[in-house]
Amino acid sequence: MDRLPSGLLVGAMLRRANDAGGSGMVLAKGDAQAGGILALVVEDGRERLFERGLGPDGxxxxIESTPRDDVTGYWQRRRARDPDLWVIELIVAGAQRLVAETIAAS
Incomplete structure (x- = not known):
């Protein structure tokens, strides 16, 4: 099955966050077709990073990729090494579920 374009998935997550009464923004714009997506989720005052990966079953x-400290520095270093990477921030209740439903399932 073909994956949906990254730009489409990012737009869907931003709209879903807005529709749920939260907010979302693009911190770094990546490749519209095939860029990876790193989602900075802010819930209950905690910042966590999530991205699409492969589970134990393939x-x-x-996948949570939150560093122990300096979340901003981490995503900026990742972005410096991968200019195609999208970085988005979602501030909404249930943000982790929203990301999972959008990027992990596509």
């Missing part, structure tokens, strides 16, 4: 899964 199926697409949501």
């Amino acid at each position: 199926a697409p899964a949501l």
Whole structure:
């Protein structure tokens, strides 16, 4: 099965966050077709990073990649090494679930 374009997935997550009464923004714009997506989720005052990866069974899964400290520095270093990477911030209740439903399932 072909994956949906990254730009489409990012737009869907931003709209879903807005529709749920939260907010979302693009911190770094990546490749519209095939860029990876790193989602900075802010819930209950905590910042966590999630991205699409492969689970133990080889199926697409949501992977948490939050560093122990300096979340901003981490995503900026990742972005410097991968200019195609999208970085988005979502501030909304249930943001982790929203990301999982959008990027891990596509």
